[in-house]
Amino acid sequence: MAAALALSTFATAAYAEQTLTIASWGGAYQDAQREAWFNIVAKELGITIKEDTTSGVADVRVQVASGKPTWDLVQQGNYGCAILDKEGNAEPLSDAIQNMEGFDASLKGKGWISNLVYSNVLAWNDETYPDNKPQGWADLWDTEKFPGGRSMRRSPVYNMEAALIADGVPMDKLYPLDVDRAFAKLESLRDDVTVWWSSGAQSAQVLQDGEVDMSGLWNGRAQSIADEGEPISITYNQQMLLTDCWIVPKGAPNKDLAMKAIEIMSRPEVQARIALYINYGPANSKAFETGVIPEDAAKKLPSYPDNLAKGFILDANYWADNLDKLTQRFDLFIQQ
Incomplete structure (x- = not known):
């Protein structure tokens, strides 16, 4: 000693x-x-x-x-x-x-x-969906069962994974990402995305203000407005761990x-x-x-x-290798 x-x-x-x-x-x-x-x-x-x-x-x-x-x-x-x-x-x-x-x-x-x-999670307004609650990324795409405005990050990161999961790809089979399949799935939701958020503050604000009804965003941002008394809930089902x-x-x-x-x-x-x-x-x-x-x-x-x-867990090495080219394609996609 x-x-x-x-x-x-x-x-x-x-x-x-x-x-x-x-x-x-x-x-x-x-x-x-x-x-x-x-x-x-x-x-x-x-x-x-x-x-x-x-x-x-x-x-x-x-x-x-x-x-x-x-x-x-x-x-x-x-x-x-x-x-x-x-x-x-x-x-x-x-x-x-x-x-x-x-x-x-x-x-x-x-x-x-x-x-x-931390994680990218699915969050929603409980006043918009008082009974049936979203359970995963497929529900973000289901605008008949869950009508309302959507919000997603202005980046291919998270959105590509969400699109593939919503399209039926198991979480443990995501990487390497099927890029064409992901963009095809995103195409089917693009008109319902009213806000492509570019900051954590914005992602929480548009949900808090009722500008959108469902969103993919960081868990801490969603939890912070829920803790303030806003009718916001999240699910950790299919969360993207970051x-x-x-x-x-x-x-x-x-x-x-x-x-x-x-x-x-x-x-x-x-x-x-x-x-x-x-x-x-x-x-x-x-x-x-x-x-x-x-x-x-x-x-x-x-x-x-x-x-x-x-x-x-989000594959950091995949995005290190592919971020630049997929960002260029994503930017063109949301501008169309």
């Missing part, structure tokens, strides 16, 4: 007075990360954490291309992480991180690891320190803390075994085991 204490003290001393710069999405989400994770890292390593914000993949590319990145650790969406990894813009993660238990193989890559789980993730930009000035920070934030008991501050689930499945998350709160999270079993 004395030896272990000495080693821990030595490690903390080695990092003393160092600064780790982390870039994330800002707002309430980054506030939650600070309380749940950053403060734990700062205390355990005896370091100062400096925060910045990122708007996406392009920011990281610029940092790496400069030859002198100022960020040590960056949050991205999962297919954003996969893209940066394939481009060589991410440092390979340490063996300690790669070997951590509780992470599905689809939630990490050579240079990235997921840190939380993750945000950590990468260390290539050439980061404090790479080793960043790896240690990821390792700490990936521990089950630390991972679990995020659910105490925002309605997102931990990526480490073992976090649900820690007792940190109250049971009633856990049941509302997309990565809660019972909810997890109802959906599928």
Whole structure:
């Protein structure tokens, strides 16, 4: 015990007075990360954490291309992480991180690891559908049984998967996507989509205002307006599980320190803390075994085991390879 204490003290001393710069999405989400994770890292390593914000993949590319990145650790969406990894813009993660238990193989890559789980779900207005409730993506297309305006994301991501599931493709047989079949199915719904949303705020607002009656959107956005008392419900049936993730930009000035920070934030008991501050689930499945998350709160999270079993994990590597060309085709599709 004395030896272990000495080693821990030595490690903390080695990092003393160092600064780790982390870039994330800002707002309430980054506030939650600070309380749940950053403060734990700062205390355990005896370091100062400096925060910045990122708007996406392009920011990281610029940092790496400069030859002198100022960020040590960056949050991205999962297919954003996969893209940066394939481009060589991410440092390979340490063996300690790669070997951590509780992470599905689809939630990490050579240079990235997921840190939380959210999902794209089907949501609707209960006042429009007081009796029969939608059960899955096929109901988004069923405008006879469920009349009303629809809303979907202005992106091929999520919509291609939803279209194929609605057309009868099993969730475990989606990838690689049958693109022509997906677009044919989307064609049959296009005239009923009154809003192609381009931000999380917009996706919730058009549902809250009654501009649309049913929508595919992020679970946290739908849950937030439901918690405010709006007659909005969601189903986790056929949910598309999504993750945000950590990468260390290539050439980061404090790479080793960043790896240690990821390792700490990936521990089950630390991972679990995020659910105490925002309605997102931990990526480490073992976090649900820690007792940190109250049971009633856990049941509302997309990565809660019972909810997890109802959906599928979005294939980050597929979208890393196909995002650009499918975005071009999708943009042409909705402009026709």
